[in-house]
Amino acid sequence: MIKILSVGALATVQDLGRTGGLSLGVGTSGAMDPLALAAGNILLRNQENTAAVEVPVFPFKVRFERSTVFAVTGADCAGRLDEAPVLPWWAHRAEAGQVLSLSHPKQTTWRATRAYLCIADGVDVPAVLGSRSTQLRGSFGGYEGRPLRDGDELPTGRSNGRAVPGFGLVPPGLALPLEADGVPAVRVLPAAEYDCFTNSSQDALWSTGWKITAQSDRYGYRLSGRELNPLRPLELRSHGIVPGVIQVPHGGQPIIQMRDAQPSGGYPKIGTVIEADLWRLGQAPIGSNVRFIRCSWDEALGASADIRRWLANSRRLVELHCGERGGR
Amino acid sequence: MTADRPRTSLLGTTALLFEAPGETTLETQRRIWAVAHEAAGFPGVREAVPGMNNLMLVFVEPPRRPEEIEQRLLELWNVVAPLPIAGRCIDLPVAYGGEAGPHMADVIEHTGMSVDEIVERHSAPTYIVFALGSHPGYCYLGGMDARIATPRRKVPVLKIPRGAVSIGGSQTGVSASDGPSGWNTIGSTQIAFFDVNRSPPALLQPGDSIRFKVARVLR
Structure with a gap:
């Protein structure tokens, strides 16, 4: 106990x-x-x-x-x-x-x-x-x-x-550090409504920093930065979502779903942080900035492989050490 | 969003989303249920999660080629027979407006209708549970009168109470526990939709239905 x-x-x-x-x-x-x-x-x-x-x-x-x-x-x-x-x-x-x-x-x-x-x-x-x-x-x-x-x-x-x-x-x-222009970053795959946003909104997503506001917790991170605008207002039918989804409510300021996120939603999705980088976001302090790096599917698979390799290597090191110490 | 063909998209490396074309209907939902039933057995799929005329497939591991799963889903969609589920129906007494429905004013403003018209239209249908989602035990309902549809709120509310009856876009539902929501709360009721000690823990499942009974209207 x-x-x-x-x-x-x-x-x-x-x-x-x-x-x-x-x-x-x-x-x-x-x-x-x-x-x-x-x-x-x-x-x-x-x-x-x-x-x-x-x-x-x-x-x-x-x-x-x-x-x-x-x-x-x-x-x-x-x-x-x-x-x-x-x-x-x-x-x-x-x-x-x-x-x-x-x-x-x-x-x-x-x-x-x-x-x-x-x-x-x-x-x-x-x-x-x-x-x-x-x-x-x-x-x-x-x-x-x-x-x-x-x-x-x-x-x-x-x-x-x-x-x-x-x-x-x-x-x-x-x-395993990851930065863009000296700012901590996470990799993102575009999501279903990415093409429904204006060019300048798409550009802002990738090229500007996003501040993690005080209204951020295990449910989600509310970000502040440039306003993201759809070409026309979108009302979606409720559908499954996952931690990492970047939703853009009508106010134009994105929200990243985190581990306690609800499993469904209906706000437009501009992108999704890849699973392999969610740990980075989970450790990002309130008030700090984060950057989004656009990645391809293969790059996302590579990021997952990096995580698996890091864990496997950690396991190997621990077993080596415990072997030397006579543990079993 | 309606298109004339099904759409698929990625939810990062965690899942993919399949969206049926056309208006939201029960017939389409029955095909979604049927596809979900089959797709749950696809290799590499951890869970098949129906939404409102759409379906999320969660991966065990990110697949090498997600297009292959997307292709399989599209083929299945074209041949699948709708899965009819006939469930049970429950009645829920609802207090509409006033403190029980703090966003009724927004629905009035958006629709241009009176409280009475909104309540009448909201309580008329028998709503079918299309899917569960949002939070434990929460039911997405099909069948709301499109004339009382009201956009989700510009900024989500940080806490709406359990039992809140709300409208989000062209959908309506009842909160199963306290929590944040982007929907417009028009009334409240009392019921336990989820009990982890019950088997199954969720009170309702897809195919069941709900009728809202007007308990009172506060103006």
Whole structure:
């Protein structure tokens, strides 16, 4: 068990998300930075889909009620285990009673805003409709279907007995950077209504920065920038959408659907951020700018392959290290 | 959007969208249900998700050549027999207007009709559940009177309550839980559309139907 001593808004239990519920109106949820979650679990030799705590607001404080091995991935939060510094993206041992504190992310190392507390035991909340992710809109999954509060006691599973502390990974924020004109970027495939927008709107999409406004959360990022205008007003029939879809409501300011997005919508879609780059967006700070890079299908497949390769390489490094240390 | 031929498009590397041509009809939706049933078994497809006269196919992994799936869908569309689903019908009492329907004024302004005309036209049809989506248990309904169609809001509202009865474009529906929405709320009702402890968790499924009964009209 771990006990939450101090938590800000909207910390939730997440795994890689819930599939198969879209036809019931149930969106996928899941970690905003699935790469950080998967990598944290790889470091601990867990299944990559093992549930962890996603922390978007700091400070955050948790007490380990029994000894385990843990890793904090995602943002670099100057972690402390009691008084000792905790390196991010590194497997550490915690003894029963020790307290882990995370503070506001440093943006000097790599830019990220969400931390993932992964533990060798896994957060052992019940799987609901096939996932342990918190479904905030439906108030189910995760811990009692809601964000965490001070005093919550999260059950953990049996330790996997395989995790070995004292090893880390280079975060993908450093290993797989992507920028356009010095601004963090994500790759986008044009969507169904792309051709229904004016030339200057299409041009603005690719050539100007988009500010992530304060009205941005796990549901979606509301952006501000040049106004995007369709050639004529569009009213679409409701249809399935996915995280990454860039909708343009009649006001002309785009909204990117994120992990808690509803699985259907009707605003015109100018493009979709490719799945392989959603983790970048999941870590983008409010108030920062993002650029969109137009990509082809083959380039998008290449980006997916890069992610798979990075994960496979991480797995290999961890196994090498654990082999040397005599773990099994 | 209506075209004379089906359209397909990509939703990034995650899914593809198939949109049927023509006006929104139950007959077209029955073909969508039939195609969804078949396409759910396509290799590499994780889920087939019907929308309003359209269908989203979610990939297990991004396919090497998505055009092959698109082609298969288009061929299937031409030969498939409509899948009739005869479901059950539920009645929902609705309080229209006033605090229960904060955007009624926008519908009045857009349509030029009185509250009574809007309520009469909204509560007249038996609405068929075409698809579920938006949020857990939410039903997309077919059959709204086109004369009360009202565009979605310029900026989505951050929170509309569970039970809100609303109009978005040429569609209407009832919110199954509190949340953001771009639709115009004209009334409210009370019902649990989704319970994760129930099997199946969703109260209604495609082919079922809803009738709105006028409980009261606030002016």
